Amino acid sequence: MTGPDRIAELSQRITTLTGQTLSRDEVMTVVGRAFEHQVDLDDDGQLRALLGGLASSPVVRGPAVAAPQPGRPAVPPREPSPSGATAKTAAVLALLGGIANLAIGAVFFATGNYVSENDTMPGWYHAVYYVVAGGSVIVGGALLTGAVMMFRRKRFGPRIVAVGCALCLAVFFGDLAMTFAAADEGGVGMSGSPGRHLSGLVFPVLTLVLVLLPSTKRWVMREALLADGHLLPSQVPSDSPIPRTKTRGVVHIAGIVLVAASVVAGGVFVVNHFVRTQSTRTQSTTASSPDRRQIELPFADFDIVPLYGIAIDTGGNVYVSAEAGMFKLAPDTAAPIKLPFPKLRSTSYNEWHGPSDVAVDVAGNVYATYGQANRVLKLAVGASAPSELPLTDLGWPRGVAVDAAGNVYVADADSDNPRVLKLAVGADAPTKLPFVELEKPAGVAVDAGGNVYVTDVGAVHNGVFKLAAGSRTSTELPFNGWSRRSGIVVDTAGDIYVVDEHAKKVLKLAAGADAPTTLPFGDLNSPRAVAVDSTGDVYVIDGSGSNDRVVKLYAQ
Numbered sequence: 001m002t003g004p005d006r007i008a009e010l011s012q013r014i015t016t017l018t019g020q021t022l023s024r025d026e027v028m029t030v031v032g033r034a035f036e037h038q039v040d041l042d043d044d045g046q047l048r049a050l051l052g053g054l055a056s057s058p059v060v061r062g063p064a065v066a067a068p069q070p071g072r073p074a075v076p077p078r079e080p081s082p083s084g085a086t087a088k089t090a091a092v093l094a095l096l097g098g099i100a101n102l103a104i105g106a107v108f109f110a111t112g113n114y115v116s117e118n119d120t121m122p123g124w125y126h127a128v129y130y131v132v133a134g135g136s137v138i139v140g141g142a143l144l145t146g147a148v149m150m151f152r153r154k155r156f157g158p159r160i161v162a163v164g165c166a167l168c169l170a171v172f173f174g175d176l177a178m179t180f181a182a183a184d185e186g187g188v189g190m191s192g193s194p195g196r197h198l199s200g201l202v203f204p205v206l207t208l209v210l211v212l213l214p215s216t217k218r219w220v221m222r223e224a225l226l227a228d229g230h231l232l233p234s235q236v237p238s239d240s241p242i243p244r245t246k247t248r249g250v251v252h253i254a255g256i257v258l259v260a261a262s263v264v265a266g267g268v269f270v271v272n273h274f275v276r277t278q279s280t281r282t283q284s285t286t287a288s289s290p291d292r293r294q295i296e297l298p299f300a301d302f303d304i305v306p307l308y309g310i311a312i313d314t315g316g317n318v319y320v321s322a323e324a325g326m327f328k329l330a331p332d333t334a335a336p337i338k339l340p341f342p343k344l345r346s347t348s349y350n351e352w353h354g355p356s357d358v359a360v361d362v363a364g365n366v367y368a369t370y371g372q373a374n375r376v377l378k379l380a381v382g383a384s385a386p387s388e389l390p391l392t393d394l395g396w397p398r399g400v401a402v403d404a405a406g407n408v409y410v411a412d413a414d415s416d417n418p419r420v421l422k423l424a425v426g427a428d429a430p431t432k433l434p435f436v437e438l439e440k441p442a443g444v445a446v447d448a449g450g451n452v453y454v455t456d457v458g459a460v461h462n463g464v465f466k467l468a469a470g471s472r473t474s475t476e477l478p479f480n481g482w483s484r485r486s487g488i489v490v491d492t493a494g495d496i497y498v499v500d501e502h503a504k505k506v507l508k509l510a511a512g513a514d515a516p517t518t519l520p521f522g523d524l525n526s527p528r529a530v531a532v533d534s535t536g537d538v539y540v541i542d543g544s545g546s547n548d549r550v551v552k553l554y555a556q
Contacts, residue, residue: 089210090210093206094150097143128174146161168204175200299549309399309487310529311358320550321368322354326341326355327339339366355368357443390427394414395417402446409433418458439456439460441454442455451466455487463476464477464479478516487540489530506521506530529541
């Protein structure tokens with residue numbers, strides 16, 4: 001039914017109920033007051049109550065105010081239309097939020113593969129990462145669609161924006177979970193200001209509150225209802241004296257209370273976690289070690305962080321691979337020197353990175369993997385520059401080790417072909433070692449007997465594995481439980497040392513033992529690489545990037 005038909009039908013019903021005939025302008029005025037009070041004009045009882053309640057009010061005819069005619073129900077002037085300030089503000093916020101969420105989703109998808117292959121987080125983190133990316137795109141589409149519909153005063157616009165805000169809150173809490181997980185694993189987490197995370201909570205809540213306000217709906221719906229002939233408003237404000245249902249008003253109030261509670265709870269949670277994280281880091285930085293055998297080597301005093309890998313040669317020299325390059329600390333010296341390892345360009349991004357891991361052989365030759373450049377370099381003793389080893393088709397070389405004969409072993413965390421490669425002395429191509437079902441190999445080590453060890457930090461295949469010399473299948477070592485054990489080294493006695501990033505421990509599995517023990521390091525934040533010298537002293541890279549350090553634990 002068209003608008004004019006509805007006006008004519010309503011005029012006839014008013015005549016039937018009152019015995020009087022109203023002009024079109026008077027009928028439109030009744031419609032306006034009914035809309036203001038959310039009256040169901042198809043309900044004769046509500047319509048009669050409206051007309052009866054307004055019988056003593058002045059009637060509006062065009063611009064003039066006329067006195068009520070005898071026997072005719074008078075209708076008061078129509079109130080001015082809502083300004084739409086809340087609706088327009090909500091639409092602008094939704095528009096900006098939609099653009100921001102689409103951009104965030106695009107960035108997440110673009111960097112997903114890089115994060116998956118280059119972080120230190122468990123498998124569930126990567127799944128949530130992609131869920132947040134997809135959710136951001138969906139939220140962005142919903143908010144943009146709703147914003148456009150609100151500007152065009154379409155009735156479903158506020159509803160779509162409300163749904164987008166609800167999804168945005170879900171995405172926010174998913175992102176928050178990832179942030180807290182990163183902080184717990186030694187990442188930057190909330191180390192900066194919590195303002196970024198609070199803004200991610202305040203934006204959807206503020207937009208949702210504005211969308212739920214009655215004034216927003218009145219502005220959006222007023223013209224739409226009159227334009228298409230729908231004279232039946234569906235919500236009733238709580239201040240109307242006309243009989244009405246209160247269900248929708250209660251829902252609005254409950255929704256506002258709920259989002260307000262979410263703001264308070266989320267804000268308290270974020271700030272509390274921020275304070276707790278900062279407090280923990282302050283304590284770990286300022287507190288003295290509980291074990292007097294533990295010291296910190298002078299790598300943190302120089303701007304070379306983050307640190308990645310560590311190795312010790314037979315002379316006690318400490319080698320550390322870092323984003324800034326390769327560094328060597330001689331015994332009893334106060335500062336490391338930089339070795340001539342260059343930064344190499346990433347194969348995926350226009351970025352330049354330092355070496356990822358380091359190993360040194362008995363002759364003093366130094367080996368380095370470049371995870372993002374897919375290359376392995378060797379710096380021979382006395383050489384002024386490193387040379388590249390014939391290890392081709394690498395996907396993500398991480399750990400590196402070298403045995404007494406000079407054979408080189410590389411853990412390749414290629415997502416399509418995870419493997420451990422061996423480059424024999426003098427060979428021009430590597431061979432693949434028969435490790436079973438590797439998913440994301442990280443660290444690799446080899447002992448004096450030629451046994452090869454690898455840590456796997458995959459989401460499903462997770463643990464420490466050994467390939468005995470001459471064997472065609474690998475076995476899992478008794479480092480029980482799911483965790484992230486990445487760095488690994490073996491000493492001359494066959495004892496195995498592994499860093500457990502999740503538990504913030506360094507574990508030692510003695511030769512022949514059926515369970516590891518925990519070394520007495522103190523205040524470790526996020527250990528990720530380990531080395532041992534000929535005397536049994538253990539060295540660990542610990543930290544979260546900006547505050548990395550090298551800690552040494554004396555054997556005696």
